[in-house]
Amino acid sequence: MNDPPIYTKARCKYAAQVYQSVHKNGNGDTSKKPKILTLSAGTTHLPQLISSDALPVWESTASASYLMKELNVPSRDVYKTTSYDTISNTFFARTNFCDIANWKKILIVTNEFHMMRTKYIFDWIMNAQPQSIDEHYLSTVLSFGSRRRIVKIGARGEV
Secondary structure (H helix, E strand, O other), rough: OOOOOOHHHHHHHHHHHHHHHHHHOOOOOHHOOOOOEEEOOOOOOOOOOOOOOOEEHHHHHHHHHHHHHHOOOOOOHHOOOOOOOHHHHHHHHHHHHHHHHOOOOOOOOOOOOHHHHHHHHHHHHOOOOOOOOOOOOOEEEEEEEOOEEEEEEEOOOOO
């Protein structure tokens, strides 16, 4: 299987409709044209998608391919990233795309049953203030067998 699952295809079709309507009605300024960022490696609730050559298929990669091949969205406007949960999806969307490319408006397309949770997580992570490592300490939990200890690492690496 190299295509995304049926429920993911529905999301791709909707995203492509929005993308194409904006491009059709746009003002010609390509910097304001939408991009599509496909997220998710898949779900832990279903078996991993497997390709015809027995390799894992990441939902984001399958979605990006489907958008480009089947729905005619140009590859220059499709980006993909892979993580298995909504918090990671949101974090990587922000740090790898929104912050770097200065994306200010995003439209989230997901399944209805997942929308409220997704909205809360995106609101939380997208509105979080960036923190400088020079101003704050990192706290890391290190596990040693059954014992745990908290290690505070200073801004210059001192313990």
